[in-house]
Amino acid sequence: MSLVGPKSQSLQKRAQNVLPLGVNSNFRYWGEGITPYVDKAKGAHLWDVDGRRFIDYRMAFGPIILGHAFDEVDAKVIEEIQRGALFAMTGELEVEVAEMITAMCPAVEMVRMACSGTEATMHAIRVARAYTGRDIILKFEGNYHGFHDHTLWSTYAPTESYGNARSPIPVPASSGIPKSMREFIITLPFNDAEGFQRVMRSYGDQIAAVITEPCQGNCGAIDPQPGFLELIREETKKHGTVFILDEVKTGFRIANGGAQEYHRISPDLATYAKALGNGYPVAAFGGAREIMSIIGHGVSQGGTYTNNKAGVAGAYATLKLIQTQPILKTIEQRGKRLMDGLKEIFEDNDIPAVFSGYPAMFSFAIGVEAVTCQRDWAKSDQDIYLALVEKAIERGVMPDHDAREPWFLCYSHSDADIDETLNVYAEIVKEVKK
Numbered sequence: 001m002s003l004v005g006p007k008s009q010s011l012q013k014r015a016q017n018v019l020p021l022g023v024n025s026n027f028r029y030w031g032e033g034i035t036p037y038v039d040k041a042k043g044a045h046l047w048d049v050d051g052r053r054f055i056d057y058r059m060a061f062g063p064i065i066l067g068h069a070f071d072e073v074d075a076k077v078i079e080e081i082q083r084g085a086l087f088a089m090t091g092e093l094e095v096e097v098a099e100m101i102t103a104m105c106p107a108v109e110m111v112r113m114a115c116s117g118t119e120a121t122m123h124a125i126r127v128a129r130a131y132t133g134r135d136i137i138l139k140f141e142g143n144y145h146g147f148h149d150h151t152l153w154s155t156y157a158p159t160e161s162y163g164n165a166r167s168p169i170p171v172p173a174s175s176g177i178p179k180s181m182r183e184f185i186i187t188l189p190f191n192d193a194e195g196f197q198r199v200m201r202s203y204g205d206q207i208a209a210v211i212t213e214p215c216q217g218n219c220g221a222i223d224p225q226p227g228f229l230e231l232i233r234e235e236t237k238k239h240g241t242v243f244i245l246d247e248v249k250t251g252f253r254i255a256n257g258g259a260q261e262y263h264r265i266s267p268d269l270a271t272y273a274k275a276l277g278n279g280y281p282v283a284a285f286g287g288a289r290e291i292m293s294i295i296g297h298g299v300s301q302g303g304t305y306t307n308n309k310a311g312v313a314g315a316y317a318t319l320k321l322i323q324t325q326p327i328l329k330t331i332e333q334r335g336k337r338l339m340d341g342l343k344e345i346f347e348d349n350d351i352p353a354v355f356s357g358y359p360a361m362f363s364f365a366i367g368v369e370a371v372t373c374q375r376d377w378a379k380s381d382q383d384i385y386l387a388l389v390e391k392a393i394e395r396g397v398m399p400d401h402d403a404r405e406p407w408f409l410c411y412s413h414s415d416a417d418i419d420e421t422l423n424v425y426a427e428i429v430k431e432v433k434k
């Protein structure tokens with residue numbers, strides 16, 4: 001079997017006439033003739049246009065927390081959209097969703113909703129700048145906070161271009177980002193406690209916000225070192241800087257209260273999307289009442305689709321299930337079994353692999369001993385990782401093609417799916433070792 005079938009290949013050619021690269025997001029392009037095109041998905045499984053079935057570990061890059069086409073969520077969405085999809089007026093359901101988010105997420109007293117993670121972080125940055133009256137944002141290399149110009153710096157450029165770790169050069173991740181934006185961004189390696197303290201000592205009073213993912217969900221799920229998130233909390237408090245925790249990937253996935261609950265960390269603002277709606281377009285940002293209360297008082301925030309009914313109903317049904325059933329605990333148990341099983345396979349084959357992240361969202365870097373930042377991760381053996389991914393896909397198991405992207409689990413992954421995945425990896429790890 002090859003990586004993709006003839007129908008994917010011909011749909012790619014057709015799509016490329018009308019869509020740049022033949023896709024609607026650069027991340028979905030794997031290359032010429034090797035980019036899969038999807039037909040449908042149900043539960044933990046996905047079928048491509050050639051009718052091939054995969055155990056899906058991409059989960060749409062994280063949103064699918066319950067399972068694809070999850071009946072209870074879809075039924076609520078259908079019920080609600082049949083009563084009108086959009087009103088430019090506030091309804092009770094979105095108030096209930098806001099109440100659920102504030103009840104579940106310890107540091108969140110008030111929220112505003114949005115449709116994507118990009119919007120959520122963009123709005124949070126606006127609010128942080130407005131609250132502090134400052135312009136500069138500090139972000140960490142390898143973190144991704146969406147497509148807006150404010151933080152699309154030092155995300156996935158070759159790390160050699162980042163300069164010395166003591167005085168990093170922020171590198172824009174795209175042409176088209178105004179050079180003048182450079183003035184407003186400071187980048188640092190993740191987990192560099194000493195560097196962070198040094199920068200905060202020199203510039204803390206000019207920094208509006210420090211934004212970080214709790215673990216590097218867009219770069220091999222690199223874990224925060226013990227004390228690093230706490231240090232960010234302490235230093236930002238000291239300098240009157242807003243601490244924004246980007247929970248777009250971790251929120252409603254690693255614990256009911258996300259990374260705030262898991263790491264017992266209390267940011268000023270947090271951002272959510274993805275698992276909040278099990279695939280429907282919904283996002284939120286929120287935090288301390290004192291900060292959020294400035295919205296509407298000289299601070300702009302809004303959007304035509306921010307309370308779109310499909311997204312709001314998707315969030316309502318998803319949160320209700322997560323709140324009332326041990327869903328995330330179940331995912332955690334199955335994810336742990338998968339992580340442990342994979343670890344054992346690499347150990348049995350004497351291949352060094354560093355596992356990181358959470359059972360519901362994990363990664364591994366091959367051929368390195370320790371990874372604490374993107375600069376370390378870049379030294380891992382991505383060729384072997386990719387060779388394994390391609391062999392796994394040929395056998396019906398689909399992690400993402402990009403080693404930076406974690407494996408995502410959902411409630412619908414069964415023990416049988418995990419067994420099948422482990423059997424496939426046991427075979428293919430032996431093959432690549434030869």
Ligand SMILES: Cc1ncc(COP(=O)(O)O)c(C=O)c1O
Pocket residue numbers: 061115116117118119121144145146147213217218246247248249273274
């Ligand atoms: C941590 C994080 N923040 C923000 C975003 C942007 O979210 P969206 O793709 O919904 O705009 C992403 C997307 O992957 C993300 O992982």
